[in-house]
Each structure stands twice: as C-alpha cells, then as structure tokens.
C-alpha cells in the first residue's frame with residue numbers, strides 16, 4: 001500500500017472489513033444460509049474515492065451512495081471500476097435524470113410519482129432501472145417509504161411502468177435499541193417480501209431484501225436479508 005493521507009483510513013478499513021465479514025458469515029451460518037447469498041453493500045457517504053477504490057481492491061463488489069450531488073462528484077472516479085453502483089438515499093424526482101445509466105438500482109422508491117419519473121426518463125433515454133420499494137416499517141413520519149398496508153397495491157401499480165423492474169424491498173427500521181423489536185421489524189419485512197414473491201407478478205422479481213446497517217446487520221441476516229448496507233462499521237464513524 002502506498003503511504004499517503006489515506007493510509008490510516010485504509011488500514012482501519014482492513015481491520016473493519018475483516019470483522020464485518022466475520023459477523024456476516026456467522027449470522028448467515030446461524031440462519032442456515034450461505035454467506036454467498038448475502039451481498040455486502042458498502043455505504044460510502046462521506047468516504048473519499050481513494051478509500052472507496054481501496055475497499056474495492058480488497059473485495060467490495062457493491063457500493064451505495066445516498067446523495068445525488070456527492071454521488072456525481074465521485075462518479076468519474078468510480079465508474080471505471082467493476083463495482084456495482086446503487087443509489088440508497090431519498091430521491092427527489094427532479095434528480096432522477098442524474099442517475100440514469102450510472103446506477104444499477106434505486107433502492108428508495110417510495111411514491112408513484114418517483115417511480116413514474118424513473119420510468120418516463122428510462123423510456124426517453126433508452127435506459128433501464130432496477131428499483132426496490134422502500135417500506136416505512138416503523139411508521140416514522142421522518143422517514144420515507146410506503147406503509148406496509150399499502151405495499152401490495154403500490155407494487156401492483158408500479159410494476160406496470162415500462163423501463164423499470166421491481167427487484168425487492170428496502171427498509172431502515174427505527175433506531176430502537178430493543179433487539180426483540182428489531183427482530184419484529186426485520187421479520188415483518190421478510191414476510192412482506194415472501195408474500196409478494198408468492199404472487200409471481202409479471203415484472204416483479206423479489207430477489208433483493210435490503211435491510212440491516214452497521215448496528216444491526218447480523219439480526220437482519222438472521223431474518224432473511226439478502227443485502228446489508230454497511231457504512232460506519234467499514235469506514236469508521238462519519239464526522
């Protein structure tokens with residue numbers, strides 16, 4: 001490794017990556033699942049491209065950004081890598097245009113208006129977008145997402161839109177500090193995911209259940225997450 005201003009952060013990453021990978025494998029094992037069936041998405045907000053590049057060299061295959069502006073600033077530095085780029089943050093309809101042809105998936109679709117705009121632009125730009133439906137599992141006013149009871153109808157509505165494919169569900173549960181409650185949230189998500197998959201709807205393939213972050217990803221894996229989004233546990237605390 002070259003010694004430079006990022007050396008410390010890269011060394012920290014090495015240690016963190018090992019720990020996160022161990023925890024991921026352990027949780028998978030506990031649930032009788034293969035670690036290979038769980039994608040580790042590195043949430044890279046505030047992380048400089050140099051450190052992201054290092055993470056990719058060490059084996060990270062998927063990264064997620066949650067602000068359009070920051071994503072665009074880093075895009076030139078990241079687009080040449082083989083890493084899968086996804087968008088995980090709240091998205092305003094007027095910013096969808098910046099993501100087409102640049103990310104493989106928008107994980108935060110939570111309104112018909114947003115889904116329609118993604119679809120409209122995909123058609124116009126000859127693009128395609130995979131989307132996850134964000135579920136407001138804790139019914140929090142401060143968070144985006146579709147309420148659980150509205151989920152079946154919402155999925156049914158947006159699957160008709162051309163240019164997009166519904167690939168699964170995403171959630172950010174409340175920061176509740178109660179493990180039993182957390183398991184409840186994650187298990188409910190898993191149930192919604194299974195219920196929708198069972199309908200075998202056209203243009204809907206439930207193959208991504210994105211839930212679990214630094215503080216709770218092992219629990220999410222035990223409850224069936226196929227993707228965990230981990231930031232600070234990999235890159236250190238954000239300032």
Ligand SMILES: *Cc1c(COP(=O)(O)O)cnc(C)c1O
Pocket residue numbers: 043045066088089172213214215229230231232233
């Ligand atoms: C930042 C972020 C994460 C990762 O959060 P950590 O607690 O740092 O692991 C996951 N998902 C979304 C949508 C985020 O914005």
